[in-house]
Amino acid sequence: MSAIIEITHLSHVYAEGSPYKVESLKDITLSVEKGEFLGLFGPNGSGKSTLIQHLNGLIKPQKGSVIVCGIDASDTKLSRELWKKAGLVFQYPEHQIFQTTVFDEVAYGPRNLKLPEATVKERVYQALEQVGLTQENITQMPPSTLSGGTRRRVAIAGMLAIQPEILILDEPMAGLDSAGRNLILGIIKKRQQKNETTIMVSHSLKEILSLTDKLAILDNGCLVFTGIVQDLLNRPEILARYQLELPEYLQIVWQLAAQGCEIKTDISSIRQAGEEIIKLLTRKSC
Amino acid sequence: MSEGIEVVSVTKQYTVYPDSKINALRGINLTIEKGEYVGLLGINGSGKSTLARLFNGLLQPTKGKVYINGIDTADPANLQEIRRMVGMVFQNPDNQLVCPVVEEEIAFGPENMELPLQEIRRRVDWALHVCDLEDKRHHAPHLLSGGQKQMVALASVLAMLPEYLVLDEPTSMLDPKSRRALLEQLYLLNKQEGITIILISHNPEDLLQTDRLIVLDQGTICLEGAPREVFANAKFENLGLEVPSLYQLIYYLEANHFAVPEKIKSIPDLVEHICLQL
Numbered sequence: 001m002s003a004i005i006e007i008t009h010l011s012h013v014y015a016e017g018s019p020y021k022v023e024s025l026k027d028i029t030l031s032v033e034k035g036e037f038l039g040l041f042g043p044n045g046s047g048k049s050t051l052i053q054h055l056n057g058l059i060k061p062q063k064g065s066v067i068v069c070g071i072d073a074s075d076t077k078l079s080r081e082l083w084k085k086a087g088l089v090f091q092y093p094e095h096q097i098f099q100t101t102v103f104d105e106v107a108y109g110p111r112n113l114k115l116p117e118a119t120v121k122e123r124v125y126q127a128l129e130q131v132g133l134t135q136e137n138i139t140q141m142p143p144s145t146l147s148g149g150t151r152r153r154v155a156i157a158g159m160l161a162i163q164p165e166i167l168i169l170d171e172p173m174a175g176l177d178s179a180g181r182n183l184i185l186g187i188i189k190k191r192q193q194k195n196e197t198t199i200m201v202s203h204s205l206k207e208i209l210s211l212t213d214k215l216a217i218l219d220n221g222c223l224v225f226t227g228i229v230q231d232l233l234n235r236p237e238i239l240a241r242y243q244l245e246l247p248e249y250l251q252i253v254w255q256l257a258a259q260g261c262e263i264k265t266d267i268s269s270i271r272q273a274g275e276e277i278i279k280l281l282t283r284k285s286c
Numbered sequence: 287m288s289e290g291i292e293v294v295s296v297t298k299q300y301t302v303y304p305d306s307k308i309n310a311l312r313g314i315n316l317t318i319e320k321g322e323y324v325g326l327l328g329i330n331g332s333g334k335s336t337l338a339r340l341f342n343g344l345l346q347p348t349k350g351k352v353y354i355n356g357i358d359t360a361d362p363a364n365l366q367e368i369r370r371m372v373g374m375v376f377q378n379p380d381n382q383l384v385c386p387v388v389e390e391e392i393a394f395g396p397e398n399m400e401l402p403l404q405e406i407r408r409r410v411d412w413a414l415h416v417c418d419l420e421d422k423r424h425h426a427p428h429l430l431s432g433g434q435k436q437m438v439a440l441a442s443v444l445a446m447l448p449e450y451l452v453l454d455e456p457t458s459m460l461d462p463k464s465r466r467a468l469l470e471q472l473y474l475l476n477k478q479e480g481i482t483i484i485l486i487s488h489n490p491e492d493l494l495q496t497d498r499l500i501v502l503d504q505g506t507i508c509l510e511g512a513p514r515e516v517f518a519n520a521k522f523e524n525l526g527l528e529v530p531s532l533y534q535l536i537y538y539l540e541a542n543h544f545a546v547p548e549k550i551k552s553i554p555d556l557v558e559h560i561c562l563q564l
Contacts, residue, residue, distance in 0.1 A: 014429070015429070020425075020426060020429055022429065042461075043433075043461050043463060043464075044431035044432060044433030044434055044460065044461050044464055045430065045431035045433070045434060046431075091432065091459065092378055095378070142302075142303050145300070145302040145303065145308070146331075147330045147331030148330055148331075148335070148377075149329070149330025149331060150330065150331065171459065174458040174459050175330075175377060175455055175458040175459075175488070176330065176488070177329040177330050177488040177526060177527070178488075178526065178527065178528040179329065179526045180330060203460065203461040203462055203465075204462070242463075243461075243462050243463040243466070244462065245462045247531070248530075248531030248532060248535070248553060249531065249535075251553050252535065252553050252556065252557060255553065255554065255557045256557055256560065256561070259557065259561050261560075261561070261564070270531045270534045270535055270538070271534075271538065273535060274534075274535050274538035274539060274542070277535075277539060277544075277560060278539065278542045278544065280560070280564070281544055281560070281563060281564070
């Protein structure tokens, strides 16, 4: 394994010199290995979006350095290379759809890469399939006539069609139903199997707990935690401080244990939680 | 004049390029009583947002009628009054914030109602307090984070003192803390201030505190009732919706002869109930 992203002592200030000055990132040092799935957490306003916008060059480092796939993100001459490597899908990407058909929308990136039209077509169909849009007539539909969830899939397909080495998703599951959320988790799982890197900004630890390789938590511009899931589970004070929601099956057994009940806490499903609770009630020992 | 929201045989059709039509709602009949806390649930594309936009006349039904306190939303002369009664909070707060400073944003509605200055001040202070935004009073909304912006959107609607509050997936951009704070706030606004709340979500977990759930599928109401009944209905999962883990657990416990009272609506409630049985 080698680091595909290296962020060193990165700081960022918005509106420097004005009364609205905000120190958005403070001395962040973080690396991501190739093939990893990094979950990026933190309260609203903690700097998550600012951090990821450094990875594809939308924001240039003011202080510190960002190296992505060997490219120095502060080098404006390499900006074009950088956005091909690191594909960033914003929050609510469906709001930035602007082409008149689904096909043209998804083809926009590959066409900008100056790929031959046959390859573009291949990539569009591949990307649409990845997001579960396989209906025959959908490619000629105007995106504005599709539901919000379907438009989100189209927007994500537009990024997948560029085939970036690093896929960065800013709260991609917000507003999606469970089918849509499972689809995104499926895409990430496949990327992990192919040793492709993914970063996801998320508010829901419980949704990605079983899948992430590494977690990072930002608070008020500072990196307050990096590590694997088990490290985090061993830090109840961090879980509590950031109100990171554990899956309900863990919440209930942990809360029962905190009440002094003898109950197994290393479980992995709601069904198991039920079984443990029934055992507990049968024993009646609290 | 009858209080409440009444939706009578409503169909909504969108004309789609080139010339096909989509029926987003197909014959909806629905009554929402004053003071209710209603959850509107359904997968993406089921018609939730369309229905929500009928409640304050942002959209008009293709067929059928929508009445707010007996007032027809189809008559343009009624719209100002209806929009004062029915406050809307949308999915994305960027779409509804217009002022450069938070407190101005919140004062925007009351100012347009030409209220006395002191009343505007009182309402702005109250809304800032309720939404926990007192320290953001002089900030610029567009420089706040997504979750904070959503609270500003809610505060600016609350300052109009609406009788009905319609929220279209307001939690989807919020972190768990802000999400819980918002849901807790909605519950209090309903129980203490008596504001009727219609909360739209595709996430059943958001709707545990509601009195009644209405589940939409392809533009029709396919399930309706108390959350505990609705989640237990086999149809629910077939719609592609997930039964909240809490209820999965409750149903499992009940199947194993451990009774869980109706009043249990959260994990801490359940933990407390279990401990009492030990």
